[in-house]
Amino acid sequence: MGDERQLSREAAVTYRxxxxxxxxxxxxxxxxVQRNSGGRQATMGSMFRxxxxxxxxxxxxxxxxxxxxxELGELGLVEFRDLNPNVNAFQRKFVxxxxxxxxxxxxxTFLEQEINRSLSPPLHGPLPPPCPTPLAPQPRELIxxxxxxxxxxxxxxxxxxxxxxxxxxxxxxxxxxxxxxxTHSLTASQAPPPVLESQGLFDNRQDVHLSFVAGVVxxxxxxxxxxxxxxxxxxYIIVDFREMEDPxxxxxxxxxxQWTVFLISxxxxxxxxxxxxxxxxxxxxxxxxxxxxxxxxxxxxxxxxRIEDIKSVLSQxxxxxxxxxxxxxxxxxxxxxxVQKCKAVQMVLNLCSPSVTDKCLIAEAWCPVAKLPELxxxxxxxxxxxxxxxxxxxxxxxxxxxxxxxxxxxxxxAGFQNIVDAYxxxxxxxxxxxxxxxxxxxxxxxx
Amino acid sequence: MAxxxxxxxxxxxxxxxxxxxxxxLTQTDYHNLAQCDTLEDxxxxxxxxxxxxxxxxxxxxxxxxxVDNKLRENLVTEFSCLRTNAxxxxxxxxxxxxxxxxxxxxxxxxxGALKQRDVAELLPRCHPLGxxxxxxxxxxxxxxxxxxxxxxxxxxxxxxxxxxxxxxNLDEMEAEILRNKLYKAYLESFHSFCKxxxxxxxxxxxxxLEFEADRRAFIITVNSFGTDLSGADRSALYPSCGKLYPxxxxxxxxxxxxxxxxxxxxxxxDYKMIFDDPEPRSDFKTLEDRFFEQxxxxxxxxFLQQFHFGVFYSYIKxxxxxxxxxxxxxxxxxxxxKSKIHNYIPIFQGKN
Numbered sequence: 001m002g003d004e005r006q007l008s009r010e011a012a013v014t015y016r017x018x019x020x021x022x023x024x025x026x027x028x029x030x031x032x033v034q035r036n037s038g039g040r041q042a043t044m045g046s047m048f049r050x051x052x053x054x055x056x057x058x059x060x061x062x063x064x065x066x067x068x069x070x071e072l073g074e075l076g077l078v079e080f081r082d083l084n085p086n087v088n089a090f091q092r093k094f095v096x097x098x099x100x101x102x103x104x105x106x107x108x109t110f111l112e113q114e115i116n117r118s119l120s121p122p123l124h125g126p127l128p129p130p131c132p133t134p135l136a137p138q139p140r141e142l143i144x145x146x147x148x149x150x151x152x153x154x155x156x157x158x159x160x161x162x163x164x165x166x167x168x169x170x171x172x173x174x175x176x177x178x179x180x181x182x183t184h185s186l187t188a189s190q191a192p193p194p195v196l197e198s199q200g201l202f203d204n205r206q207d208v209h210l211s212f213v214a215g216v217v218x219x220x221x222x223x224x225x226x227x228x229x230x231x232x233x234x235x236y237i238i239v240d241f242r243e244m245e246d247p248x249x250x251x252x253x254x255x256x257x258q259w260t261v262f263l264i265s266x267x268x269x270x271x272x273x274x275x276x277x278x279x280x281x282x283x284x285x286x287x288x289x290x291x292x293x294x295x296x297x298x299x300x301x302x303x304x305x306r307i308e309d310i311k312s313v314l315s316q317x318x319x320x321x322x323x324x325x326x327x328x329x330x331x332x333x334x335x336x337x338x339v340q341k342c343k344a345v346q347m348v349l350n351l352c353s354p355s356v357t358d359k360c361l362i363a364e365a366w367c368p369v370a371k372l373p374e375l376x377x378x379x380x381x382x383x384x385x386x387x388x389x390x391x392x393x394x395x396x397x398x399x400x401x402x403x404x405x406x407x408x409x410x411x412x413x414a415g416f417q418n419i420v421d422a423y424x425x426x427x428x429x430x431x432x433x434x435x436x437x438x439x440x441x442x443x444x445x446x447x
Numbered sequence: 448m449a450x451x452x453x454x455x456x457x458x459x460x461x462x463x464x465x466x467x468x469x470x471x472l473t474q475t476d477y478h479n480l481a482q483c484d485t486l487e488d489x490x491x492x493x494x495x496x497x498x499x500x501x502x503x504x505x506x507x508x509x510x511x512x513x514v515d516n517k518l519r520e521n522l523v524t525e526f527s528c529l530r531t532n533a534x535x536x537x538x539x540x541x542x543x544x545x546x547x548x549x550x551x552x553x554x555x556x557x558x559g560a561l562k563q564r565d566v567a568e569l570l571p572r573c574h575p576l577g578x579x580x581x582x583x584x585x586x587x588x589x590x591x592x593x594x595x596x597x598x599x600x601x602x603x604x605x606x607x608x609x610x611x612x613x614x615x616n617l618d619e620m621e622a623e624i625l626r627n628k629l630y631k632a633y634l635e636s637f638h639s640f641c642k643x644x645x646x647x648x649x650x651x652x653x654x655x656l657e658f659e660a661d662r663r664a665f666i667i668t669v670n671s672f673g674t675d676l677s678g679a680d681r682s683a684l685y686p687s688c689g690k691l692y693p694x695x696x697x698x699x700x701x702x703x704x705x706x707x708x709x710x711x712x713x714x715x716x717d718y719k720m721i722f723d724d725p726e727p728r729s730d731f732k733t734l735e736d737r738f739f740e741q742x743x744x745x746x747x748x749x750f751l752q753q754f755h756f757g758v759f760y761s762y763i764k765x766x767x768x769x770x771x772x773x774x775x776x777x778x779x780x781x782x783x784x785k786s787k788i789h790n791y792i793p794i795f796q797g798k799n
Contacts (some may be wrong), residue, residue, distance in 0.1 A: 090488050104541065106503060223603060224580050231597045274587050280566065281583035 024447050046408055049429050052369040053403035057395045059378070060361045061388055068392050069345045070136040075378055078365040079404060083353040092350040101343035104146060107153050108336055111328050114156050118163075119325045122447070128332045135177030136341035145335055152328055159321045166314045168251040170307065175216045175259060176287045177303045178244040181294060182261045183214055183289075210267055213275055215286035216259040218250075219243070225282050229264070232274055237266040263289075361391070366403050372396075402428045416441060453754040456534045461753070465760050467525060468750060470497030472769055472795050480776050481788045484513070489777060511777045518770040522763070523575045529759065536644065540756045542603065543637050544763055548577025549604055550633065552583055554626040554661035557594075557617055560586030579603075590614055610683070620674075627667060627684040634660050644756075651749045651757035657740055658745055660689030661718065662738050668699050668708055669702065669734070678702075690715060717741070729737040740792050743768055765794055 054080075060068050072078055084092060114417075115123065137145060217225055222241060229239055240263045246258040262284070264275055279286055290296040352363040367375055372394075379392040405428050409417055413434065419441075420426075420434045472480075476496055483489045484786050486509045490502045501517050502509065518603075532543045552573040559569040566583050573582065588594035594617070595608045611628040615621055619717035634656060641652040664685040671681055685691075691699065691711075698711045712718040721737045742764065772791035779788040781789035 088482070090491055102503070223578065227601060228581055228584060228598065231600070232584070277566070277587050278584050281581065 029229075047377065047413070048314070048432055048435055049430070050405040050407060050426070053366050053406050053428070054369050054372075055397045055399035055403065056365055056367050056372070056375065057397050058363040058365060058392065059355075059395065060363060060379075060392045061383065061390050062358070062360055063388045064290060064383045064386035064392060065349060065352070065361045066136075066139075067386040068379050069348050070341070071378040071382040071385075072339065072375070073345060073348075074135065075374065077371055077375055077378065078367045080348050080351050081364040081366070082351045083362070083364060085434045093276060093354065094346045094349050097346040098343060098350070100142075100146075101339050101346065104149060104335075105343075107149050108339070109259070110153055111149070111156065111332055114160060115325055115328055115332070118160065118321060119329070120322065123329075127329065127333050130337060134334055134338050136345055137338045141338075142342060144336065149335060152331075155418060156321075156324050156328065159317060159324060163314070163317045163321055164251075166310060167249060170310045170314060171248050171251055172285065173303055173307050173310065174246075174248050175244075175285055177263050177300065177307070178246075178248075178259070179214050179216060179287055180300055180303075181262075182242045182288075183240075183263045184296070186242070186263055187212075196428065210265055211272060211278065212289040213264040213266070213272075213286055214262070214289040215279060215284045216261055217282060217284040219258060219260045221282050222260050222262075225262075225278075225284075228278055228281075229275070232278060233266065233271050236255065236268055236271045237264050237275065239264050364397070367394075368406055404428070405430075407432060407434070413438060450754045457537050457756075460529055460532060460537065461758060464758050465750070467497075468758070468762055468765070469758065469793055471765060472496055472773075473795050477772065477791060477793060478632065480773070481779075481785075483780055486511070486749050486777060486781060489514075489773075489780060493773075494603060499507070505574070511774060511781060514777050515770065515774050518773060522766050522770065525766075526576060526763065537756055537759070541759060543633075543640065544760060546603060546633050546637075547575050547630070548574040549579060549602070550577070550607075550629045552577045552582060553594075553599070553604065553629075554622050556582065556585040557588075557622045557625075558619060561618060561622070588617065589614055591621070603713075604629065606636065620688070621677075624676075624680075624684065627663070630663065631684060631686040634663070634686040635688050641684065643708035647752045648757060651752060651755055652760065655742075655749070655757070655760070657689045658717075658741065660686035661691045661695075662742075664689065664691055664696060664699055665718070665734075666738075668702055669705070672704060690717075693728060736790070736792065739768065739771075743792055743794055783792060 058068075089095070112127070115127075226239060226241070229237065241290050242261045242263075244261055247258045249255070250257045264276055266272060276286075290299055306361060348363075349361065352361040354360075355362050375394060379394065383391045405426055407413075416437045417432075417434045420432070420437055426432050476492070479492050480489055483492060490509060493502060494500060497792070498518075500523065501521060502514065507513060530538065533541055555573060556566070556569055560566070565587055570583060579602050581602060584596065584598055588598060591608075591611055591613050595605070595612055599605055599608065607629045609632060610624055613621075613630070617625075638653065638656045638660070640658065644651055667681060667684055678700040682696060685699065687693070687695045687696070689695075695711055695715065699708065702708050702711060709722045710723040721734070721741060746761035746764050749755075749757040772794075774790055775791050779785060
């Protein structure tokens, strides 16, 4: 039984009650849960046939209803019946509270995503559950959790965004620097452009002025890029591709890519427009290309300075981000468990019906007869915790439908019970085949 | 014996698709959705279906277009999962499915470029299933020949360009004609591909594609009333792989108004039903709706046979119809027009 079961065990409010799958039984079923009987041995009698289960009607005082249900949940004693079967899911009384819990869970998912994305060193495996397991929160504790989690999420979002934009800027600057350094060899070796203009051979040509478009493109797109350029602007352009030495981070996906630098020399305005459109199409990053060497040196120097600045700011931002993430890692497991419990309690309260005077909530639940004193003490404890003078109490009802089947299980017998249940669940007080299965299974399959 | 060896290559994916098909919304789900008052309630209901936390994980405001985008994203994810794991001939089949979206994207970009819209604005409106690398460069072409020789010759759409190459300048009308010509070539190619595979594939896919071909023919005819598209031009656009070929198509090319089209449809029992005059009741359905209904009916038949690729095609089309249904219901809910909310087309009846 993993840690997840531990959490769900505390969060749900039932014993491992199993229902007969026949018409006439109410359909609602709380998520079943294993009760860890720990050292206590299951009595053979009730394992053989179901434990005696009775229907009780609980009168929960309005003020202490939440705490009583929370106590019952911690013990895992009862299974609640749905007293409002005809009411829509979003017309129930406590649907606002449930939505609040869901909003909180959304925030927690976001926090977890950020942790998984940016924490370094990265976590090995999921977040550990808190120990000891916390209880369901009181209303004002819930408000505190809400405020804190929202503040943390807001800060994280902002810092994350800043960090991402800084990283994108850094990548761009590094790409520009790469373009300048790599294409220097290309243009330095070519004949200087003025040769074309000064000869007078091209007097009737208007725009012989050579223009450049330089940029970086993703290496996987180079073949189709090159082909499209050739088809669209055949004869009017010269394209050169060089690979960059160091891989840089792709701004969108975050993976390291070895970008390819390209330099397109063209003449003509219309061709220029076509070239620009094609560059946009392949999502390349283009930069202004300097004509003279002096300009180029100047730009390079400026770039180096800016890169240094951004690197220092980036490291500071990263440090702050890690701080926030460590804070989130510390509090998140606790919050998650508490909000889960709160949501479960609210969903159970949705199943209850308010009394005529609206002073108390009436709930119907199946409870094992042997546990009735524990039920009473749980109700008393809940009333005491909420500080109300009037106690909640229960009333045993005769039931027309047969109660659900309940087998007390431990971690050994649970497996065999599962196998037997896959074929069909025993009805109330029917002989339980699991007892025989425990004996014969090893002989049939293990020997 | 195709059945014996089908599962070796394609069994996993067929199982996956059938599992996904079981998650298609049923009549009960639509009923619940139609009872919602706001989009938030619809979101709550969708959480209990196969869509799960699809809408609840987003940070933006819940609008109908967001719902539409998320549903489409979901479909694209499922399709990519299928496509990346597919072996030929299934991979060819799945590629064929994407070509129709590619054609739509190309025409969308061309018409957008004609209206001087920015490419960056148009790209998000393209269908993601039909995306290809050179898509954004489509705007630089002036004529279909240029479009073909410069851009589309490297894409899978090149094979459909036989009749569509022309020297006339691209304008709105030309873009539509181009779309129909490409689509005709695509449908005929797809139809012959399915026929060549034979067996259960042929029995399932060919009726679906024939229906699609005839539906295009009818829609082209009905839409061309009032424009200057002559009968002869029209007949060049009709796909020839349908039931209407050749007599029905010849009659359709001569039809000048709705009555004559209806007379042509009367000769074929399937289409007679579609063109029948509806009784004067509140649930009047448009022609498009009736075609959709018939398409859904044909697609659900695909799941009754095993060991063929038709299940993939039908799943995609049914999921699309489901998206349309959900968006229709969402629109009715946001605009509070509950009277028409039941005009969606139910897909599976479902058990309670």
